[in-house]
Amino acid sequence: MSRESQPVRPPVRRVTVLGSGSWGTTFAKVLADAGRDVTMWARRPEVAEEIQRRHSNEAYLPGVTLPKQLGATSDPARALQGADAVVLAVPSQSLRANLLRWRDLLPKDAILVSLAKGVELDTLLRMSEVISEIAEVPSDEVVVVSGPNLAREIAQGQPAAAVLACADHDRAVAIQQAAFNPYFRPYTNTDVVGCELAGACKNVIALSCGMAAGLGFGANTMATLITRGLAEMARLGSKLGADPLTFAGLAGVGDLVATCSSPLSRNRTFGERVGRGETIEEAKAAQGGQVAEGVTSCVSIRALAERVGVDMPITEAMYRVCHEGCAPAQVGAELLGRQQKHEWS
Template identity: 80%
Template sequence: MDVQRITVLGAGSWGTAFAKVLADAGRDVTVWARRAEVAGEIRDGHSNSGYLPGVTLPENLSATADAAEALSGAHAVVLAVPSQSLRANLSGWRALLPEDAILVSLAKGVELGTLKRMSEVVSEVGGRPQEEIVVVSGPNLAREIAAEQPAAAVLACADHERAVAVQRASSNPYFRPYTNTDVVGCELGGACKNVIALSCGMAAGMGYGANTMATLITRGLAEMARLGVKLGADPLTFAGLAGVGDLVATCSSPLSRNRTFGERLGRGETVAEAQRAAGGQVAEGVMSCTSIRALAQSHGVDMPLTDAMHRVCHEGGDPRRIGAELLGRQQKHEWS
């Protein structure tokens, strides 16, 4: 599979950064932006100041606000919209998708209501076999990648040849993609880490230090792995880029929207106040904690940190009181 012409649907920070990765790998890339002024800035000014200020975009990266124009003749289509709006957006694009194009998902989350992973949503709405959807995961903070700081990612697809095709199309001197066939594990790692990052942000906001952070990261890893294994994932996936890698980056970096959102909650702000401070945007983990919690409950999997984040974000729970409850839970063996 020769992937030369690629369309990225979504001009946010990660969509634009991944488009830059593809262009720097020598591909012809077109970004679709919802707003014509954003498309014009990317196309004519080679920048996206609203999301990646100070970053110069490559000459071979174009943009348009016309979805039909963006998708015409694409060999691969990258879906770079938030997880909870993926279904609605893709429904509008379905008739425009080139028949043989590889579909690639950047979204990390579990859909509210249906409790479907993003590749399941793409397959259902896009009318493609689930085995053909490529999922991108890993420690991929958009600003660092756009600044060409060395990074790696994992491209997961049951059809390994499709993953390899996207791997070749995205490999460049600063971005090293690996392949994996464990789509379930990679997607759950990418979704759950947002929730754990919220908890780390809350701990930082309450003034806690490295011991607390390490505890939250490792116990968060344990509960995401429990859910993954229950749903058929390979446990080793959670020791890789889509597990530990993404978890550490998202939980520790001030560039992580989930961590910074959680930090505001830990300092006593409400979800509404934190949202206003974030320019009206809600961190993915705020939504995903509810759907992941429901998914875990439906399979009988205990996820105390995820449950705690749901209670703080959606039931008005106090982070300090809920933190004390977590520490006071019944004692048990580490791996039970």
């Protein structure tokens, strides 16, 4: 039998999901459809009431019926009581503040799982590092979820896969077994650094693809941005100790293709609006309150790349558009006019 098929920890039966956005709600549904006892925490009591009584979350997943066994509350202590695993499903830049409020409520020995994709602005820490610091647990005990995971498609039961990364492989396997269901196939990986960097960087590359679409460019341009974006992601990952193979897998090219090509991607949609001529503030307003992580991530990823001396021209271009007021067409022309080089240099 393979290692993945053998239980090495007590099975995860009860899971708490802290956060009620589109991906948090979807992952809660995945776990419930896999037979877990799932309780969600929602910041707004009315959202918790809707999930609990109407089995829906219309603000984030309109038209999707949630499992009846999926419960919800706005009381974090009640949500966390007796949890075998705790899924942190809040935006990356608010993770620290939220976790500071929750850390004394976390059940001892519960597996901590991160859905957040980003690099913290002030510290340049990855999300598993933030969790380790605040929850005072070893960083190799945090499980990171990554991959091509557009929430609406998965919530509708469309086939999808994901990567569960943790240096403690047994913990990744425990969550793998808890999340596996007929439409959701999770794989394990021990390269947390690579999976987290890929998940953060792909949002920035998706912005560039959206802007290219908004400017009227086609498939060749998209393919160029995706592959050159993958190259700069891999350069950063390699510098920080990631396994290069991770970027060829679900957390790398898989997530990159999905996020850069689908209209369901908030980052691509945001970029497309800007490419069509909307201001950053107009594009933000059109997002309906949902976060386009790449707008913030391009700041922290750019700073991280500068710290370790890695060239990331697409990330630099997105920073200039989103935070310095440059026009997408201008930075596009500058990218094309860069010094010629070998593809792998």
